[in-house]
Amino acid sequence: MESFHLTREAGGVIRLKELKGLQSTEECRWLCASSREILSAVRGLVEVRQNFISEEEEKALLKELEPGLRKKRYEFDHWDNAIHGFRETERLQWGDVCESVFRRVREVAFPKGSSLLGPVHVLDLDKAGYIKPHVDSVKFCGSTITGLSLLSDSIMRLVPENNSAEWLNLLLSRRSLYILRDDARFKYTHEILKDEESFFSGQKVPRHRRISVICRNLPG
Ligand SMILES: O=C(O)CCC(=O)C(=O)O
Numbered sequence: 001m002e003s004f005h006l007t008r009e010a011g012g013v014i015r016l017k018e019l020k021g022l023q024s025t026e027e028c029r030w031l032c033a034s035s036r037e038i039l040s041a042v043r044g045l046v047e048v049r050q051n052f053i054s055e056e057e058e059k060a061l062l063k064e065l066e067p068g069l070r071k072k073r074y075e076f077d078h079w080d081n082a083i084h085g086f087r088e089t090e091r092l093q094w095g096d097v098c099e100s101v102f103r104r105v106r107e108v109a110f111p112k113g114s115s116l117l118g119p120v121h122v123l124d125l126d127k128a129g130y131i132k133p134h135v136d137s138v139k140f141c142g143s144t145i146t147g148l149s150l151l152s153d154s155i156m157r158l159v160p161e162n163n164s165a166e167w168l169n170l171l172l173s174r175r176s177l178y179i180l181r182d183d184a185r186f187k188y189t190h191e192i193l194k195d196e197e198s199f200f201s202g203q204k205v206p207r208h209r210r211i212s213v214i215c216r217n218l219p220g
Pocket of ligand 1: 123136191213214
């Protein structure tokens with residue numbers, strides 16, 4: 001039995017409301033969708049854990065990442081790239097504070113016994129940057145994609161590959177962890193909206209410079 005209600009808001013948006021279960025009350029803060037059906041389809045396959053890391057842990061991650069990132073330029077000029085206005089790096093070795101964050105990420109995000117893609121992927125999006133709809137390579141990445149969001153809130157949109165009229169918006173708050181699993185990862189495109197389009201349930205969510213720290217498992 002479902003433990004939540006859905007209400008239709010301006011623009012036909014369906015939103016979780018008047019919730020009874022704890023899990024659903026939590027979901028209401030970060031999940032918004034075009035229909036009840038699509039919400040049911042991704043139940044358990046998308047998750048956002050708000051405040052997954054503390055301010056100190058965010059600082060520790062930034063301290064390790066900023067020097068390397070600062071040496072690179074943001075790339076804007078490849079119009080056909082999936083990502084616009086970004087610089088990126090990969091990292092294998094981390095200090096103690098960051099390593100303990102990644103232990104927690106591994107515990108909550110990945111199926112037991114998963115082999116992870118070795119280096120962590122770091123993506124630094126300029127304020128004017130954005131990520132276009134795409135599905136991550138099935139050749140290189142397995143069932144789960146998870147990411148920490150540093151420096152800014154943002155909106156991740158998921159759209160079913162077989163029905164572009166439907167969508168889900170995830171509010172990725174600063175210091176949250178998102179997790180996409182199985183069909184949500186394979187059958188939906190995901191994207192990070194540009195600042196001008198960054199709204200959650202009718203409310204503007206300003207997009208500043210954002211760094212994401214992404215972990216993936218290997219194909220099974
Ligand atoms: O920045 C993010 O969190 C999303 C990254 C992404 O879409 C990807 O690496 O495939």
